[in-house]
Amino acid sequence: MSGRALVTGGAGFIGSHVSDLLLANGFEVTIIDNLVSGNRDQVPRTATFHEMAITDERASRLVQESAFDVICHLAAQIDVRKSVADPAYDSRVNIGGTLNLLEAVRQSGKRSTRFVFSSTGGAVYGDLVAPPTSEEAPKDPQSPYGTAKLSVEYYMGYYARVHGLETVALRYSNVYGPRQDPHGEAGVVAIFCNRLLDGTPLTIFGDGKQTRDYVYVGDVARANLLAATRPLPAIGALDARAFNVGTSVETDVVELARVLREIAGAHVEAKHAPERPGEQKRSAVDVRKAQRVLGWQPKMSLRDGLTETYRYFAARRAEART
Numbered sequence: 365m366s367g368r369a370l371v372t373g374g375a376g377f378i379g380s381h382v383s384d385l386l387l388a389n390g391f392e393v394t395i396i397d398n399l400v401s402g403n404r405d406q407v408p409r410t411a412t413f414h415e416m417a418i419t420d421e422r423a424s425r426l427v428q429e430s431a432f433d434v435i436c437h438l439a440a441q442i443d444v445r446k447s448v449a450d451p452a453y454d455s456r457v458n459i460g461g462t463l464n465l466l467e468a469v470r471q472s473g474k475r476s477t478r479f480v481f482s483s484t485g486g487a488v489y490g491d492l493v494a495p496p497t498s499e500e501a502p503k504d505p506q507s508p509y510g511t512a513k514l515s516v517e518y519y520m521g522y523y524a525r526v527h528g529l530e531t532v533a534l535r536y537s538n539v540y541g542p543r544q545d546p547h548g549e550a551g552v553v554a555i556f557c558n559r560l561l562d563g564t565p566l567t568i569f570g571d572g573k574q575t576r577d578y579v580y581v582g583d584v585a586r587a588n589l590l591a592a593t594r595p596l597p598a599i600g601a602l603d604a605r606a607f608n609v610g611t612s613v614e615t616d617v618v619e620l621a622r623v624l625r626e627i628a629g630a631h632v633e634a635k636h637a638p639e640r641p642g643e644q645k646r647s648a649v650d651v652r653k654a655q656r657v658l659g660w661q662p663k664m665s666l667r668d669g670l671t672e673t674y675r676y677f678a679a680r681r682a683e684a685r686t
C-alpha cells in the first residue's frame with residue numbers, strides 16, 4: 365500500500381497508533397494536532413508534524429494543497445463531561461473543526477480522498493435497545509459530545525451524496541491500550557492500571573455492574589487502515605457507511621477490576637462511590653457489519669490486551685524512576 369495520509373489528532377492515544385500502522389503499511393503520514401490533550405513524544409519520528417488546530421484556516425489550506433489520499437480524522441474534544449459543561453466549545457471543535465476539513469476536501473477537488481471519521485458507539489445509541497447494538501439501532505445521544513459526533517455523520521452523508529466525497533464513520537466502543545491518558549475521563553483501564561501501580565484503591569461507581577465493550581487500540585488502528593483502503597458500500601441513509609468497532613462483549617467494572625488485579629498481582633482494594641447520575645447501564649456494539657464489509661474483526665482478547673496495557677504503564681513508571 366502507498367499514498368499520502370493525514371492523521372488529525374495523531375499525537376493522541378488512538379491517533380498515534382493509527383499513524384504507526386499507516387507508516388508500517390507504506391503511507392507517507394502527515395499529522396496535525398494542537399497538543400491540547402496529545403503528546404508530542406507520541407508523534408512517530410517519520411511523520412511530518414504540524415502543531416495546529418483543526419479549526420484553523422491553516423489546516424484548511426494544508427488539506428486543499430496536499431491532495432491527501434486518506435484523512436483519518438481523530439482530533440476531537442473527547443471529554444463527555446466537558447461537552448456538558450461547555451457545549452459550544454465542544455461543537456466548535458467537533459462539528460466546526462470537522463466541517464473545516466470536509467469543506468477543504470471539497471474545495472481541493474480531490475473527491476477520492478477517503479475521509480475516515482472517529483465516531484462513537486458508546487455515545488450515539490443511548491439506552492434504547494439491549495446490547496450488542498447494531499448500526500441501524502435508533503440513535504439517542506445523551507450528551508453534547510454524542511450529539512456532535514452524530515451531527516458530523518449527517519454532514520458526511522450530505523458531502524457524500526451532494527459532493528461525491530468518500531466518507532466513512534467508525535463508531536468505537538470503549539478503546540483501551542498503551543498511551544491512553546490516565547488523567548482523562550474516558551480511560552478506566554488506564555486509571556486502574558495507575559492505581560494498581562500506586563497501590564491506591566480502585567474507585568468503582570455504584571454497584572460496578574455497569575457494562576462496557578472494551579476494544580484494544582491496535583484493533584481500532586487496523587479498523588482505520590481497512591476503512592481507509594477497502595471499497596465502501598453504496599451511499600445511502602445515515603448508517604450505510606458507518607461501522608461499529610468493538611468486540612460485542614459486555615464486561616462490567618467489577619470484572620475489569622478483578623482481571624486487572626490478577627494481572628498486576630496486587631492486593632489493592634476496590635472502593636465503592638455513589639453512582640454517577642446519567643451513567644449508561646449497559647453498552648456493547650454489534651460488529652458483524654465491519655467483519656462482513658471491511659473484513660475486520662477484533663483480534664486481541666481482553667486479558668491479553670489488559671496485560672499489554674498494564675505492562676506499558678509499569679514500564680513507564682520504571683523509565684521515570686531512572
Ligand SMILES: NC(=O)c1ccc[n+]([C@@H]2O[C@H](COP(=O)([O-])OP(=O)(O)OC[C@H]3O[C@@H](n4cnc5c(N)ncnc54)[C@H](O)[C@@H]3O)[C@@H](O)[C@H]2O)c1
Nearest residue numbers: 373375376377378397398399400401402417418439440539
Ligand atoms: N478513547 C475512546 O474510548 C473513544 C471512544 C469513541 C470515540 N473516540 C474518538 O476517537 C478519537 C481519538 O480519541 P483518543 O481517545 O485518542 O483521545 P486523545 O485526546 O488522546 O486524542 C485526541 C487528539 O486530538 C487533539 N486535539 C484536540 N482538539 C484539537 C483541535 N481543535 N485541533 C487539533 N487537534 C486537537 C488532542 O491534542 C489529541 O492529541 C476522538 O475523535 C474520540 O472522540 C474515542
